[in-house]
Amino acid sequence: MISNQSWSDARQVWNHHLMHHTPRPCSVIVGLGSHDLGVADMSAGFYLRGLAPVIVFTGSTSPTTRERMPRGEAVHYRERAVELGVPVSAVLVEPNARNTGENIRFSRALLEEAGVNVESVLLVSKPYEERRAYATTRKLWPGVDIVSASSPMTFEEYVDSIGDDRMVVDMLVGTLQRLLVYPAQGFTIEQPVPDEVAEAYERLVAAGFTSRLIRQGTA
Known part of the structure; x- marks a missing residue:
């Protein structure tokens, strides 16, 4: 009790933990993997509203997600986004990150490899991770504008x-x-x-x- x-x-x-940023158009949506499929739902919703032309889902598995998402967090997120109407071609998957720092570093490298010019990031996380996700991205991806968002709950x-x-x-x-x-x-x-x-x-x-x-x- x-x-x-x-x-x-x-x-x-x-x-x-909440940043109270207002979602707005950005170069890319980055959905941070976790146990919470709400991140995939919000990322898909932002894409379908036209707030970015591409989504990166990033995340491997953790003790919390190993049974719920056996194919990996990013893969399950992509499947959910496609179910919600996002084209497969608009989703990049980064399947190896095991912490927030790796989420950002690996997503940045994937976007560079794909030739995506990133000036701003619509960063989607669990609500209580908004501030830490923002603080991590500001440290590891200087020079980009960051909007930190989550499910409005x-x-x-x-x-x-x-x-x-x-x-x-x-x-x-x-x-x-x-x-x-x-x-x-x-x-x-x-x-x-x-x-x-x-x-x-x-x-x-x-x-x-x-x-x-x-x-x-x-x-």
Whole structure:
């Protein structure tokens, strides 16, 4: 049972992760692989609205997705986008990335190889990964304009859609830890964390929401 205080803290951390960018036309849509097919749905929707001429789906598998997406996250995302009406010819698949840094580096290399001129990226992730995805891309792909987007859901709607309350809160906590420690490791740009968000994070860690925390110094 998750306490009222922990729910309140988790909602505050969730709100911090959102960038509130307005989707607009970009050179390419990059959908970051994960357990959440909502990323594929949003990427397809943006393409069908004419916001970019090409989509890159990037991602291998992880312990969370190995059973759900045995052919790899990017491949499952492409299949979903095609079901929704995106032409196969408009989708590039990057099937090897195992973390956000690799998502960006490998997608950038794939687009360069394909001869796609990239001035701006419509970056699609899970809602609580918006800020970290943005910070990672700014670090690893300087010079491009970045719009960070996700499914427009409230915290409660997202928890209900995933069906595992504790996993979502653990992931919120793990993502914020990475925002705090990754700049010093050269993985992301600095993103200031307000005191009240940092305090909410510390309370969640103390309450045991720690399964997604990393040992500092690991990628």
